[in-house]
Amino acid sequence: MSTLIIAEKNKAAEKIASILGNHKYCKKYAYSVPYYEFELKNESYVIIGLAGHIMGYDFPEKYKDWNSIDPKFLINITPEKYITKKKYADAIQKLATSAHKVILACDFDREGENIGFEAKKIIESVSNIPFKRAKFSSLSSNEILNSFNSLTEINENMAMAAEARQILDLKMGVIFTRYLTISVQSKIRTRRMFSIGPCQTPTCGFVYEREKRIKNFESTDFWKLEAIFSFDKIKFNGIHRKGKITEKEEAVQEFNEIKKLNKAKVINKTTKENTMNPPLPLNTTELLKKISIYFGLSPEEALTIAEDLYLAGFISYPRTETNQYSTDFNFKEIVEAFKNSEYSSYIKKLPKSISPNNGKNNAQDHPPIHPIKAVSNKKILNNYKDSSYWNVYNYIVLHFFSNLMPPAIFEKTKLTLSIKNSIFDSKGSVLKEIGWLEMYPFEDKKDKTLPLCAKGDVVEVIDISCENSQTTPPRKMTEAELLTLMEKNNIGTKATSSGHIETNKIRGYLEKKGRTISISDQGYILMDSLNAAAPIIVKPEVRANIETLIQNVESGKDDFNQVILKGIDEIKSMFNQLVAKKEIVIDQLADSIYDEYVSRDEKNVVGKCTKCNRILRIIKTENGRFVGCTGFPSCKNTFSLPKKGSIVVAKKALCKKGAPAVLKVGRKFHWALSIGPCFKCELEKECFPPDIVGACLNCDGYLFVINTESGRFLGCSNKCGFTHSLPKKGRLSITSDFCKICNWKIVRVKESKTDPFVGCINRKCIKK
DNA sequence: GCAAGGTC
Structure with a gap:
């Protein structure tokens, strides 16, 4: 008979075997899971590592069908715990049958206690041997030896707190996710899923709050006075103490007072050493x-x-x-x-x-x-x-x-200067002792030196400027900032926080752009509508409330079942808030899916509807084609189109008569939606200035490029009947250079795989 | 198909 030890992971199991067995241990396998045998004080031990949780909660099979089960009904259904990693369960059951005692030695935290508890449940179904707990704070020899010399009992409250978290997280996630998803799917054909969770949603909420501030930001004007000084031939700058001046008159008055002065006086100087400590030991976040x-x-x-x-x-x-x-x-x-x-x-x-x-x-x-x-x-x-x-x-x-290095030391100098009655501040910083920064090439450590002037010195003023700028919106959030916010608000753990960001990316709510992270249109609409319907779901409190509840289980203050009921009440209340305003949320999400679906069909998207602001698109039927609104049937806005010719939306063309879009028909002409062909419009030449090449060789008009279905040529603006040929193939562009002989524009013709022709195409000029 | 938490 041996003692069975259960660790949270294989790596820890092997390390403990090595410490307790004094480097002598034997590796074996049960159901392909490694375990280790060793001896301690002439007794035999077996230690096995799990893979974190080997059980998980889920709703019973009969509640699996999304369409036949009302999500609200699930609030009161108790989920069941299943074995999720069978080979580990089989392995510990097998090892337990030849053991007389089990020691749970998982990580010393709430989840660790719970993982041990799962193993206990699994073993208890085949054996009734006693359980003990070894608690250690690190895998060092001392800690491990001490913990196995002073075994304690299992902290059931701690394990049950994790249990309560699992149940409440599952309930909330499943109920909200299913409700939103099936509600949107009942309005519009889509396979898209809208997931909600007590960690992923507030994570997205942080980015939403930032982007909302950026979106709603209104910039204001300010004026900044800056002076360039010189002392001992060293130039340095100073900023007016008022900083950003919001009133123009005030800034200008201040500026006018001093702009012609060329001397400033140093009225104060402070120097102090700043110590910058080395970075703290590295943790995951x-x-x-x-x-x-x-x-x-x-x-x-x-x-x-x-x-x-x-x-x-x-x-x-x-x-x-x-x-x-x-x-x-x-x-x-x-x-x-x-x-x-x-x-x-x-x-x-x-x-x-x-x-x-x-x-x-x-x-x-x-x-x-x-x-x-x-x-x-x-x-x-x-x-x-x-x-x-x-x-x-x-x-x-x-x-x-x-x-492990000593701190870095900077000398920070601050000069206060006066130009008449205006006060300017100058700051300098010099690295005195490099310390740890010598090992740390990741930070910029440039000095900013100031001249060695003293209080009372007079310095020259080389320039004073009064510049107008605008306040800028908050910056986009970086992933580093998002992790900081999550950590501060207790969203996720060291092992899961990156995963919550990832979930939001997979769902299409968040997008990484370089080092910053931004919210997608759909993510924004989801957060914005949830924020209007049941704001708590978007905020970190949704997680904090659950955390408070389960802490009471851990401390023994509250009964497990009572806490589950309280948690259910909170979820119910959030759910009812959402249902009460479901129109806002569901309609907006359905619209966003629709817009996304339509804009993917980019070739046929013409622009925004003049009546309802949805999307106008080209619709082809057996009887021809026309432009219609995607809001049909509620919006019946339509526009006719020419019957023949390929159609491309001229994205950059702007109609001076206000057509919602301009289309290019074949190579021939433009078509303004709601107005008709541009060649019938007196403003055509303003909207589409002709490509003029040069003077007509027949009259006093000028020649410009005419494109037809059969080819291209130059025609005369006076319609005198003169024409001139153009190269038939290749991309033709008119450069801004002129031929020095005939003053026609130089043209460029580029055919694929050959070098471009660049030159004058005037046949009379070439003959000369 | 759904959460969050472990870890491989």
Whole structure:
């Protein structure tokens, strides 16, 4: 008989086996899941690692059909817990049959407690052996040995809190997602799904709030007075203390007072040293943020790369909230590993006695993210064929060393100058001690020097400007900012926050554009209408409320069943708010799908409807073609079209008579919607100035390009009957250069695969 | 087909 230990993951299981078995352990497999056997104090032990949760909640089979089950009905249905990873369940059941005791040794947090609890449930169905709990904050020898010497009981409240979260998250997600999706689908043919969740929706909501501010931003004028000074031949600038002056008169008056003066006096000077501490030890969110800022990778991409680097043994476990090293962390071992690597020059610069600049967060699960092995740039590029892997690895290494370095010291100087009664401020900054910045090439560390003038000195004024500018809207949100907001508001965890952003991208709500993230039209409409119907769903409170409820389960203050009922009440109340205003939400979403569907049919989209602002499109029937509104039948707006000729929408052409769109028919002529052919319009030449090539060779008119179905030629503006040929093939363009001999425009003709002809085409000129 | 949380 042995003792069975259950860890959260294989990596932890192997490490614990190595520590408790004093490096002697034997790897075996049960249902292809690895486990480890070892001996401790002459007793035999078996340890197996799970793969996180091996069970999950779902609604029973009979509620699976979206169309026959009213989502509202699901609010009161209790979901059931199923085994989701059968081989792990089989493996632990098998190992439990030959064990006399089980020790749960999952991560020491709420989910870890719950994962152990799942294993307990699965084992209890085949055995009634006793369970104990080992709690450790890191996988260091001391911690592990201590925790197994002082086993505790399972914290059932903690496990049940996670259970309550699972049930409430599932209920809310499923009910809202199904309701929105099937409601929209009943209005319009689409396969699109609209998903809602207590993490994904507020995540999208953060971006929505920012974009709403950008959208509603109205810029205002302001004036800024700036002076350029000179002292000891060093030029430097100063900004008027009033900063942005919103009244023009005030700025101009201030400017007029001083604009002709050429001396300023230094009325104050302050110098102080600024210490910039090294970055804190790296946790997941910080890593994802920095990788997004410095290299533009999305958090999801960055996490995937970090996981690969971890599995390769290059870096430590990448999912942690901890930014504090435990006291027995072995820095020496890592420094030693990097001594003869590409990083050797950095190693030489490390202080003799190593001490990290620790943060305050200790989730007691894993150490901060740090390098394990020195790997060359070449090896990483060979391994992964992707320079992003090197960027992430190199960042982790340099961040790790930077953290061990002394602070950087800047000397900040502030000068206050007066030109008559106007006060100007000048700021300078000089790097005195490079400290950790020497290891950290990711930040710009340019100096801004000021001359060595003292209080009372007089400096020259070289220039004073009074510039008018406009206030600018808030910037687009970066993925790094979004991660910060999620972290602050407790949306998601270190392991899931990148996933929530990704879900929003997959659903088509959010779009990554370089380093920024923006909301799609559909995402905006969804957030905007939800915000009008049931605003809480879009805000982080939706998650915080559930969190508060389940914390009461964890602390034992509230009964599990009571909390589930309270949670159900909250979901019901949000759901009723949405249903009460369903028209706003469902109609707008259906419209957005319709617009999206239509605009994908780009060739036939003509423009916006003059009556209802929806989309006008070309409609072809057996009897011919016309332009109709996509709002049909509620909008019956139509326009006729010429019967023959291919039609292309002339996107840039603007009709001076106000037609909603201008179409190009064949190569022949333009057609203004609601008006007719442009050649019948007296404004045609204004809208489409002719391509004039040069003077007519027959009269005092000029020759311009005429396109017909059978070809192109030059015709006379006086209609004198003179014509001139044009090259038959190739793309013809009239340049702005003139022939020096005959003063015709130089033309350019480009046929595919040959060099373009550029020259004069006047046949009389060529003969000369 | 739906959530969020683990991890491979």
